[in-house]
Amino acid sequence: MKKTILSIALSLLGFDVMAQGQPHAKIFSNFNYELSGEENPFKAFEVNRAYLGYGYTYNENFSTKVTFDVGNVGAEKNEYVAFLKIAQVTWKANSKLKINFGQVGTKNFKFMEKAWGHRYIYKSLQDKNKWASSADAGVTADYKINSLLSLDAQVLNGEGYKKNQGENGLFRGGVGLTFNATDELAVRLHRDVSPRSSYTEIDAHQNTTSAAIAYSGEGFNVGFEYNMQEGANNVTDQVRKGTSVYGAYDLGDGLSIFGRYDELTSENDWNLDKDGTFMIAGVEKVMTKGVKASLNYQSWTEATDGAESENTLYLSLEYKF
Numbered sequence: 584m585k586k587t588i589l590s591i592a593l594s595l596l597g598f599d600v601m602a603q604g605q606p607h608a609k610i611f612s613n614f615n616y617e618l619s620g621e622e623n624p625f626k627a628f629e630v631n632r633a634y635l636g637y638g639y640t641y642n643e644n645f646s647t648k649v650t651f652d653v654g655n656v657g658a659e660k661n662e663y664v665a666f667l668k669i670a671q672v673t674w675k676a677n678s679k680l681k682i683n684f685g686q687v688g689t690k691n692f693k694f695m696e697k698a699w700g701h702r703y704i705y706k707s708l709q710d711k712n713k714w715a716s717s718a719d720a721g722v723t724a725d726y727k728i729n730s731l732l733s734l735d736a737q738v739l740n741g742e743g744y745k746k747n748q749g750e751n752g753l754f755r756g757g758v759g760l761t762f763n764a765t766d767e768l769a770v771r772l773h774r775d776v777s778p779r780s781s782y783t784e785i786d787a788h789q790n791t792t793s794a795a796i797a798y799s800g801e802g803f804n805v806g807f808e809y810n811m812q813e814g815a816n817n818v819t820d821q822v823r824k825g826t827s828v829y830g831a832y833d834l835g836d837g838l839s840i841f842g843r844y845d846e847l848t849s850e851n852d853w854n855l856d857k858d859g860t861f862m863i864a865g866v867e868k869v870m871t872k873g874v875k876a877s878l879n880y881q882s883w884t885e886a887t888d889g890a891e892s893e894n895t896l897y898l899s900l901e902y903k904f
Contacts, residue, residue: 604639607650609903611703618894630655636669647672652744668718668744679727686744687723690735690759691715691793694771698797698806699829701841703901704877705863708827708845712857714791714812715775716743721754735759741777751780771795779817787814787821805830815854822850823858837869841879848886858886865897875901 611632617625636650650669656662671685692709696717699707709715721739728734740748741755759773777789795808807828815821824847831841845861852858865879877899884892 604637606637607634607904608636609634609901611899611901613897613899615898616896618896633663634668635665644675645672646675666745681725683723686718686720687737687739688718689716689739690723690737690757691773691775691791692717694759694761694769694773694797695793695795695806695808695827698795698804698808699827699843700804700831701843701867701877703875704865704879704897704899705843705881708808708825708847709791709793709810712825712847714810714825716745718744719755720744720748731763733761733763735761749780753778753780767799769797771797777817779814785819787817787819789814789817802833803831815849820850821853823854824848824850831867839867841865841867852886855886859890860884860886873903 609632610630612628612630614628615626619625631654633653634650635653636648638646638648640646648669648671649667651665652668653663653665656664667686669686669688671683671687674682674684676682692707692715696702696707696710705711710717719739719741721737723737724735726734736758737756739755739757741753742749755775755777757773757775759771762770764770771794773791773793775791775793777791779786779788789812791810791812793808793810795806797806798804805828808826810825810827812823813821815823825845827843827845829841829843831839833839842864843862847854847858847860849855849858860883862882863879865877867875867877869875877897879897879899880894881897882892882894884890
């Protein structure tokens with residue numbers, strides 16, 4: 584079955600591109616070297632992700648897109664599995680309203696991922712820590728209120744794109760507001776609710792609130808996000824918070840430097856083994872259109888007492904068409 588799905592994904596690239604459609608692909612790969620100080624540190628070449636797909640435009644109002652996510656799920660061997668990530672139809676009802684239906688891209692952290700701008704190197708905070716999924720089965724809607732303000736909403740299965748709907752049949756919903764103050768400055772607020780499936784004393788609705796700001800100046804960009812999840816994993820009084828700040832500076836000739844700092848905390852330390860701080864710093868070079876390379880340093884430190892930092896040097900690449 585897995586081989587069949589992968590064959591379907593690859594066959595998409597053989598469609599007749601003379602039609603009103605376009606194949607697309609994006610690959611993330613790297614070489615990493617663990618800076619542990621050990622005599623024989625871990626080091627490896629990896630192909631983390633390959634996205635393969637096809638988009639088709641019927642007319643000015645309707646379009647569709649299919650994307651497969653091919654990733655390595657093998658612990659000790661190369662075992663690549665293709666998941667259907669996007670399979671949506673898009674209806675542009677008018678100049679203000681757009682609706683996506685099917686297996687759709689979610690709204691939870693898309694703004695922050697775009698502001699961060701280096702997904703091929705590292706996921707955004709919510710994505711990395713599995714607060715939400717980047718795609719899910721359901722419906723999303725975008726409404727442009729005016730030239731500065733836009734509203735979006737989504738109703739999803741809530742299981743992500745790698746799992747079927749749960750037996751409880753509950754949906755996960757969210758609403759967001761984006762304010763584009765200027766061409767350079769944008770602010771985003773988002774609220775997401777995942778309802779509880781039972782009503783005991785320890786059960787709770789999971790509520791995720793996010794606030795983010797992104798600024799792009801001449802030759803640089805910065806971003807900041809604050810995330811809070813109440814009733815995490817639908818358990819009463821489990822609250823976790825995550826902040827992330829990032830930025831990049833353009834050196835010219837396709838060369839830039841960038842950095843990021845994350846902090847994860849949980850009230851009363853209920854999630855202490857996953858709390859901590861993360862830092863990344865590096866340099867990026869746009870080699871040619873569609874190809875980027877980065878040499879970067881990543882460091883993770885757990886919040887537990889006496890924890891030592893896990894430091895790794897990466898050569899990361901993204902190539903797409």
